[in-house]
Amino acid sequence: MLITPVQLFDEPLEIDETIAPGTLEYGPDTRQVSPLPVKGQADLLIEHRSEERGVLSQVNDIRLRASYQGEFEVLCARCVDPVPQFLSGEFDLIFRPVEADSEFGEHSITPDETEIGYYEESGLLLEDVVREQVLLSLPPRTLCKPDCKGLCPRCGQNQNLATCSCGQIPSDPRWNALAGLADKIEVKH
Numbered sequence: 602m603l604i605t606p607v608q609l610f611d612e613p614l615e616i617d618e619t620i621a622p623g624t625l626e627y628g629p630d631t632r633q634v635s636p637l638p639v640k641g642q643a644d645l646l647i648e649h650r651s652e653e654r655g656v657l658s659q660v661n662d663i664r665l666r667a668s669y670q671g672e673f674e675v676l677c678a679r680c681v682d683p684v685p686q687f688l689s690g691e692f693d694l695i696f697r698p699v700e701a702d703s704e705f706g707e708h709s710i711t712p713d714e715t716e717i718g719y720y721e722e723s724g725l726l727l728e729d730v731v732r733e734q735v736l737l738s739l740p741p742r743t744l745c746k747p748d749c750k751g752l753c754p755r756c757g758q759n760q761n762l763a764t765c766s767c768g769q770i771p772s773d774p775r776w777n778a779l780a781g782l783a784d785k786i787e788v789k790h
């Protein structure tokens with residue numbers, strides 16, 4: 602769904618879209634497995650700026666407020682098994698025409714306007730915004746279970762399912778140092 606300022610001149614645009622699974626590409630370890638409803642509203646925020654010659658010019662910002670929810674599958678960070686993950690969120694963002702700030706060389710971003718994005722001349726693609734918001738809402742690290750044993754670094758065996766015999770071979774001390782480091786990193790989450 603493409604949102605353009607022209608659609609918003611008379612009244613806000615109501616958004617009630619459903620993004621089908623497979624429509625958006627979220628990256629190698631995240632997959633949308635259910636329809637993703639997106640409900641909200643787009644408004645036009647007209648920003649008046651003074652140019653050097655004192656002529657007022659107008660910038661058409663789009664404010665997009667919406668919420669989404671859906672079922673996803675995220676790969677376990679240790680054993681790469683898909684882990685079901687329900688994700689929901691809401692956002693309230695402002696998008697400015699990409700040419701506005703480059704032309705005027707002026708950034709009028711106030712402290713409460715930290716969430717500024719840009720849209721191309723053709724308009725703002727709702728799907729792009731939702732995709733980015735979904736990715737931002739993902740936990741930094743997903744595990745299938747807290748004590749997931751992961752894959753054997755030598756043979757690739759999923760150690761939750763079976764024990765391989767690699768552990769019986771004396772391991773290289775350099776790998777032990779790395780394994781110790783990985784444990785320390787995990788404790789922080």
Ligand SMILES: [Zn+2]
Binds near residue numbers: 680744
């Ligand atoms: Zn796992």
Ligand SMILES: [Zn+2]
Binds near residue numbers: 753768
């Ligand atoms: Zn092994």
